[in-house]
Amino acid sequence: xxxxxxxxxxxxxxxxxxxxxxxxxxxxxxxxxxxxxxxxxxxxxxxxxxxxxxxxxxxxxxxxxxxxxxxxxxxxxxxxxxxxxxxxxxxxxxxxxxxxxxxxxxxxxxxxxxxxxxxxxxxxxxxxxxxxxxxxxxxxxxxxxxxxxxxxxxxxxxxxxxxxxxxxxxxxxxxxxxxxxxxxxxxxxxxxxxxxxxxxxxxxxxxxxxxxxxxxxxxxxxxxxxxxxxxxxxxxxxxxxxxxxxxxxxxxxxxxxxxxxxxxxxxxxxxxxxxx
Amino acid sequence: xxxxxxxxxxxxxxxxxxxxxxxxxxxxxxxxxxxxxxxxxxxxxxxxxxxxxxxxxxxxxxxxxxxxxxxxxxxxxxxxxxxxxxxxxxxxxxxxxxxxxxxxxxxxxxxxxxxxxxxxxxxxxxxxxxxxxxxxxxxxxxxxxxxxxxxxxxxxxxxxxxxxxxxxxxxxxxxxxxxxxxxxxxxxxxxxxxxxxxxxxxxxxxxxxxxxxxxxxxxxxxxxxxxxxxxxxxxxxxxxxxxxxxxxxxxxxxxxxxxxxxxxxxxxxxxxxxxxxx
Amino acid sequence: xxxxxxxxxxxxxxxxxxxxxxxxxxxxxxxxxxxxxxxxxxxxxxxxxxxxxxxxxxxxxxxxxxxxxxxxxxxxxxxxxxxxxxxxxxxxxxxxxxxxxxxxxxxxxxxxxxxxxxxxxxxxxxxxxxxxxxxxxxxxxxxxxxxxxxxxxxxxxxxxxxxxxxxxxxxxxxxxxxxxxxxxxxxxxxxxxxxxxxxxxxxxxxxxxxxxxxxxxxxxxxxxxxxxxxxxxxxxxxxxxxxxxxxxxxxxxxxxxxxxxxxxxxxxxxxxxxxxxxxxxxxxxxxxxxxxxxxxxxxxxxxxxxxxxxxxxxxxxxxxxxxxxxxxxx
Numbered sequence: 001x002x003x004x005x006x007x008x009x010x011x012x013x014x015x016x017x018x019x020x021x022x023x024x025x026x027x028x029x030x031x032x033x034x035x036x037x038x039x040x041x042x043x044x045x046x047x048x049x050x051x052x053x054x055x056x057x058x059x060x061x062x063x064x065x066x067x068x069x070x071x072x073x074x075x076x077x078x079x080x081x082x083x084x085x086x087x088x089x090x091x092x093x094x095x096x097x098x099x100x101x102x103x104x105x106x107x108x109x110x111x112x113x114x115x116x117x118x119x120x121x122x123x124x125x126x127x128x129x130x131x132x133x134x135x136x137x138x139x140x141x142x143x144x145x146x147x148x149x150x151x152x153x154x155x156x157x158x159x160x161x162x163x164x165x166x167x168x169x170x171x172x173x174x175x176x177x178x179x180x181x182x183x184x185x186x187x188x189x190x191x192x193x194x195x196x197x198x199x200x201x202x203x204x205x206x207x208x209x210x211x212x213x214x215x216x217x218x219x220x221x222x223x224x225x226x227x228x229x230x231x232x233x234x235x236x237x238x239x240x241x242x243x244x245x246x247x248x249x250x251x252x253x254x255x256x257x258x259x260x261x262x263x264x265x266x267x268x269x270x271x272x273x274x275x276x
Numbered sequence: 277x278x279x280x281x282x283x284x285x286x287x288x289x290x291x292x293x294x295x296x297x298x299x300x301x302x303x304x305x306x307x308x309x310x311x312x313x314x315x316x317x318x319x320x321x322x323x324x325x326x327x328x329x330x331x332x333x334x335x336x337x338x339x340x341x342x343x344x345x346x347x348x349x350x351x352x353x354x355x356x357x358x359x360x361x362x363x364x365x366x367x368x369x370x371x372x373x374x375x376x377x378x379x380x381x382x383x384x385x386x387x388x389x390x391x392x393x394x395x396x397x398x399x400x401x402x403x404x405x406x407x408x409x410x411x412x413x414x415x416x417x418x419x420x421x422x423x424x425x426x427x428x429x430x431x432x433x434x435x436x437x438x439x440x441x442x443x444x445x446x447x448x449x450x451x452x453x454x455x456x457x458x459x460x461x462x463x464x465x466x467x468x469x470x471x472x473x474x475x476x477x478x479x480x481x482x483x484x485x486x487x488x489x490x491x492x493x494x495x496x497x498x499x500x501x502x503x504x505x506x507x508x509x510x511x512x513x514x515x516x517x518x519x520x521x522x523x524x525x526x527x528x529x530x531x532x533x534x535x536x537x538x539x540x541x542x543x544x545x546x547x548x549x550x551x552x553x554x
Numbered sequence: 555x556x557x558x559x560x561x562x563x564x565x566x567x568x569x570x571x572x573x574x575x576x577x578x579x580x581x582x583x584x585x586x587x588x589x590x591x592x593x594x595x596x597x598x599x600x601x602x603x604x605x606x607x608x609x610x611x612x613x614x615x616x617x618x619x620x621x622x623x624x625x626x627x628x629x630x631x632x633x634x635x636x637x638x639x640x641x642x643x644x645x646x647x648x649x650x651x652x653x654x655x656x657x658x659x660x661x662x663x664x665x666x667x668x669x670x671x672x673x674x675x676x677x678x679x680x681x682x683x684x685x686x687x688x689x690x691x692x693x694x695x696x697x698x699x700x701x702x703x704x705x706x707x708x709x710x711x712x713x714x715x716x717x718x719x720x721x722x723x724x725x726x727x728x729x730x731x732x733x734x735x736x737x738x739x740x741x742x743x744x745x746x747x748x749x750x751x752x753x754x755x756x757x758x759x760x761x762x763x764x765x766x767x768x769x770x771x772x773x774x775x776x777x778x779x780x781x782x783x784x785x786x787x788x789x790x791x792x793x794x795x796x797x798x799x800x801x802x803x804x805x806x807x808x809x810x811x812x813x814x815x816x817x818x819x820x821x822x823x824x825x826x827x828x829x830x831x832x833x834x835x836x837x838x839x840x841x842x843x844x845x846x847x848x849x850x851x852x853x854x855x856x857x858x859x860x861x862x863x864x865x866x867x868x869x870x871x872x873x874x875x876x877x878x879x880x881x882x883x884x
Contacts, residue, residue, distance in 0.1 A: 056743035057714075069451050095453025108444040112466035121462075122452040165838050166597075173448070180452060195596035196770060200814030200834035207829050222744065225773075229816030229832070266748040268773030270800075270817050283572075 011184055011216050012045040012068070012098075017077035019063050037063040039240035040077070045184065045216055045233075052219040052227045052248075054263070055237035061220045064237075065188050068218065069100050081184075095122075099177035103189035105169035109161040115172055116157030119143045122179040146175040150205060167198030174205065178213070188220045203230060224267050228252055236260045284546045291542020297535035305351040314342035316349045317500050325518045335520040338510055343520060346502035347528055353503040354532060357418050357487040358480035364422025365429055366476055372426070373433025374460050374468075378441060388434070391427040399424045403486065407495045417496050421483050432475055436468040443467075470547035477540035481533040488529050504529050558764045559585035559608070559647075559732055564622030566600075566607050569615075575843045577603040577617065579788040582869075583766075585732065590758060590765045592779030592796070594772065596811075598839050599785040601768045605736045608766075609643050626732070645675040648725035652737040654717035658709040664720050665689050665705035668727060675728035692723040697753060715746035719753070726757065733758075734766045739774070751778055772815060776800060784808050787840055787850035790869060794876035804878035806855050810835040849880070857882055 020034040038060045045051040053061040066072040068079060070086060079086045081097055102108035109118055120143040124136075144154040150171040161169055170190065177185055190206065191199040203226065209215055221227050227234055228248055235245040236259065244257040255261045285291055304311065313333070320340030328335045334343040376387040403420050410416050440446060441464065449463045490496030491505025499506055504525040511521030566578040578600045585591050595601045606612050608624050610632055624631040631642060651657050659667060668689045673680060680688070686705070693701035696719040709717055718738060725733060735754065739747040755778055758765050767779055775782050775796060782799045784792040784807065792805040803809040813833040837854040840846055846853050852862040861881060869877050872884035 056745060066447075071447055071450060091450075092453040095451060100448065100451045102444045102448060104444055108448055110445040110449070110463055110467070113462070121454065121458075167838055176448065176452070195839065196772075196811055197596060197814055197835040198838060200816070200832040201836075203816060204831045204834055207831060224744070225815070225817035230829070262745055266745045267817075268748070268751070268771065268777045270772035270776050270812075270815055 009047045010044050011047050011049075011082060012218070013043075013080040014064075014068070015042050015078045015080070017041050017064065017067060017079065018075045019060075019067055019072060020075045036240045038067065038074075041235075041237070041240070041242045042077075043235050043242065043245065045218055047183075047216055048210065048214055049233060050210065050217045050219060050231045052221060052231035052234040053237055054221055054224060054227050054234060056222060056263075058239075059237040060240040061237050062188060065100070065186050065218070065220050068186055069098060070094055095182075096180050097182055098184045098186060099180050099182040100186040100188060101170075101173050101177050101190045104193050105166045105173060106161075106193075108173050109169055111161055114158050114160060115147075116140065116143055118161070119146055119172060119175045119179055120157075122176060142179070143175075146178055147172075149178065149209070150175045151201075165198075166194050167201060170194060170198075170202055171205070174202075174209070178209070182215070184216045184218065186218050186220070189222070190219070191226060192221070192223060199226070206230065224263065236263065281546065285542070288542045288546055290538045291546060294535040294538030294540075294542060297531065298539060301351055301532060301535070302355060304348055305355050308348050308352060312342075312345035312348045314345045316341060316345040316502050318342070325514060325521075327518070328520055334524050335518065337507070337518075337521055338514060343507070343524060346507055347504065347524055350502045350504045350507060350525065350528065351532075353414065353491075353497055353501070354484045354487065354529075357414065357421065358483050358536075360418040361421035361425065361483040361487075362476050362479045364419065365425030365479065366472065368422075369426040369429025370433050370465070370468075370472060373430040374437055374464065376430065377434040377437025378456070378460050378464065384434075387430065391430050394424075394427045397424075400486070400489075403490065404493075404495065407490065412490075412495045412498060414497050414501075417487055417490055421486055425479060425483070429472065429475060429479075432471055433468055436471055437464055440464050440467045470543075474540050474544045474547065477536055477543055481536035481540070484529065484533055484536070556587045557584050558587045558627055559583075559766070560625040561604070561608065562623050562625065564604070564607060564624065565620040566603055566612065566617060567620050568603075568612075568617035570843070573843050576788055576845070577842065578607065580622070581785075581788070581790055583783050583790065583793070585764050585766055586781075587764055588758075588762055589781060590755075590767055590779045592775035592782040593766060593768045593785060594770065594775055594782055595785035596770055596839055598787075598842060600788040601785050602736055604785075605649060605734050605766070605768055608734065609647060609649060610639060611643075611649075641675075644671065644725075644730070645728045646730050647732040647734065648728070648730040649734040649736065650718075650721045650725045650738055653741050654714065654721045655709060655741075657721055658717060660709055662708075663705070664707050664709065664712070668692060668705075668720070668724050671724045671727045688727075692727055693719075695726065695757070696720075696723045697749075698723075713746075714742050715750060718742065718746075718750055722750075722753065722757070726761070729761075730763070732764045732766070734768070736768045737770070738767075740769070740771075747774075754778070772812065773817065784811075787845055788842060789850065789879065790877075791851070791879045792877065793869070794873075798873075798876050802873075802876070804872055804876065804883040805851075805880045806857055806882075807835070807851050810854075810856070 017038055018040055019038040020036050022031040023033040023035060024030065025032045041064065043051070053064060055061050063072065067074050086094055120139045123142045124139045140157065143157060147154050147156065152168060152171050152175070164172065187206065191202050194202060206217065207230070210217065219227065219231055231248050233246065234248050234251050235242045236251070236257065237243070238259045244251060244255065244260045251260065252264065255264055318341060320336065322340065323336055324338055324340040326332060326336045332342050332344065334347065337343055337346065372387050376384045402424055406420050407416060446459060446463055449459045487496055487503070488505035491503040492508050494509060496505055497503035507525040508522060511518070511525065515522050561581060561583045564578055564581045565576070568575045568577050581600070581604060583591070593601045593604065603612070607619060608631070612618070619632060626642065626647065631639065634642070669685050672685060672688055689705055690701045693704055698704050698716065698719055704712065704716065712720065738754070739750050742750060751774060754765070757763065767775070769775060779796050781795050782793070783790050784805065786807050792799065792803065792808045799808060800812070803812055814835060816832060835854055840850060848863040848865050849867055852858045855862065859882070867879050867881045869879045872878050
């Protein structure tokens with residue numbers, strides 16, 4: 001642990017994080033090898049910072065997101081939230097501090113539940129200090145407030161996800177994440193499944209929320225344009241390791257690692273028309 | 277949500293047909309005392325083994341009892357057995373299936389081995405053995421059929437649970453810090469319902485057949501309480517002289533089981549995966 | 555330049571949930587020989603339907619062509635007999651789709667699938683050796699690293715990029731004149747995307763292909779296409795050369811899309827933590843079964859006026875060779 005004064009505004013710190021998946025063969029399921037999905041990564045996220053993890057498929061960024069959320073347990077290494085080791089925290093405690101927005105607005109909402117339940121159940125079941133259950137009316141009010149905050153009409157509590165468009169569903173997912181009043185939000189490809197015009201709306205929303213609620217984000221993405229637009233700092237992942245870290249300005253204008261350079265070069269530029 | 281289901285359901289002729297028949301049967305069973313022309317147990321030895329006539333629409337049996345009335349009352353037995361037996365199987369099967377699929381690991385292995393063992397026994401003979409051991413009556417029959425039905429359902433539910441478990445909204449629910457119980461029953465279960473409903477509907481048909489067979493063998497519902505199966509028992513001895521005693525209860529079983537099968541098949545078409553797409 | 559493919563006033567309807575939904579409304583596009591035409595639009599605009607309709611790939615159960623014609627070198631395709639159409643399909647006009655994994659049959663080896671395409675479109679039955687030689691040549695054409703090994707592999711043994719190369723090989727095996735590529739790189743990583751797009755561009759030049767490239771990514775069209783058609787709500791709203799569209803977008807929708815791209819260079823004056831907002835288009839894409847009156851974009855348009863509401867504007871040539879469906883363009 002570092003000296004307290006300096007690292008005051010570090011909200012999340014990962015230390016040598018590893019996640020290996022065993023490969024089993026044979027009838028007796030002998031472990032013959034490991035898939036090193038995350039192979040010893042370390043990084044820090046500060047308050048109000050938007051930190052991005054970029055890389056192509058299989059680099060380990062999604063696994064990292066799951067480790068932070070403790071949807072998976074790390075094979076090795078530690079994650080500290082405000083100085084506390086998250087493996088020592090209770091599931092509920094963690095849920096109050098870190099929340100997640102998913103990529104697929106169609107799969108991330110339970111098709112059988114109403115919007116009111118999807119967004120509000122977290123509110124209702126949030127462990128209050130007094131252990132008192134939140135009353136139904138309060139829950140409705142809180143839910144409406146959340147929907148308002150994400151730019152949705154408030155009279156949709158009794159509707160179902162399939163009645164909404166991708167962009168609207170993504171907003172619902174964001175409202176759900178905000179219900180727990182977290183400090184850090186893990187945004188796993190939050191706009192990749194959305195149309196360009198909707199993408200812009202959601203990106204703006206994420207920035208607005210950061211400013212108004214003082215949130216930090218860890219953005220998992222493969223679209224480097226989105227990353228450049230949204231993030232303050234970026235870490236490039238390749239085969240489970242972080243190959244380069246730095247502020248967005250630095251990494252994009254002056255990449256050091258060869259993989260980073262390849263990634264940046266591969267982005268199609270939507271700037272001038274190149275006609276033959 | 278249900279509107280879509282309903283609209284699709286309406287369009288599927290077979291399912292509709294099956295549902296209609298079942299509905300009619302349920303009504304018949306419910307108001308049996310009202311519509312049965314005679315008391316099913318009222319004997320009239322003078323008029324035994326009479327063919328269908330204006331007075332006894334389906335004829336009489338060997339003790340002079342009106343066949344139509346007995347068949348109407350028999351509906352009650354069949355439907356009751358169907359629902360209760362399958363109900364038991366569903367409850368046990370669903371709970372075990374969810375637990376198995378959700379938690380995995382040791383619990384899963386344990387439950388699955390249990391399922392495998394149970395499935396090794398030839399069901400019908402198991403039932404015969406148990407009934408022979410206990411007293412043959414309708415309650416025992418229902419419980420026993422239910423207890424032999426759950427393993428198949430467990431496997432089914434477990435499979436569905438495994439695939440639903442990985443879907444993002446379940447991950448989201450866990451991320452919200454919701455309790456395992458809530459995630460299993462409020463989030464996963466409704467999404468697993470579809471195949472359960474189909475299996476249950478088809479299972480009711482099977483349960484009715486089993487009960488009929490048991491009653492036929494004398495190990496199910498005991499006379500004088502009418503069950504389609506035990507009417508057939510009486511019928512078999514007089515088959516050459518009183519064909520109606522075998523035909524009509526047989527038809528009743530046929531129609532009922534067919535109706536459930538049609539409904540089940542129809543439900544399968546109507547429910548997933550297209551439900552998700554819409 | 556000669557027009558190799560012309561779609562004229564094509565209208566297609568789908569049957570969805572008991573309702574009739576217009577997917578394409580009077581769409582006309584032109585593909586010139588040796589040209590790469592980009593069709594850009596968001597989900598629901600009809601671009602994939604357009605691709606499928608050209609080859610009459612919409613099944614009768616799903617929908618139907620209500621009106622319009624598709625002219626391939628002057629020959630009308632939609633009214634062709636089944637036999638003739640099958641010759642055109644895959645033989646003279648090929649199509650590749652977004653997800654190569656689902657387009658390839660998982661139980662057959664790659665070589666077998668390529669062979670199938672080769673044999674189908676040649677009139678003679680080729681001897682096995684000859685077939686194998688051609689397959690390897692094709693795989694080399696698409697820059698597959700180990701052609702012989704690939705030939706014997708099953709689809710799941712190949713990476714996404716390699717699968718897409720196989721798809722391209724299959725599509726090019728009969729030496730088609732036109733290639734339709736429907737979101738060919740959307741499912742691929744960005745470095746692989748670059749390779750595949752590079753390959754397509756190279757092949758296009760080498761083989762003298764004419765290509766229709768369908769995508770939602772402006773970056774891709776900027777780098778590969780000479781002309782662009784922008785689609786919205788089942789209809790073309792702007793059509794021009796690539797540089798025209800980027801430098802001088804006439805339709806407010808095109809303008810709005812370009813402005814909502816996050817790829818503009820970050821101004822060096824912004825301090826850490828302070829970020830600009832994107833100029834997003836408000837609202838969302840209309841439900842095809844419930845389109846607004848008049849100009850379909852008017853509810854979301856920043857420069858809408860009363861005349862936009864009653865009648866849908868025609869596609870007009872505002873500047874030479876630059877068409878826009880907007881009464882306020884130009």
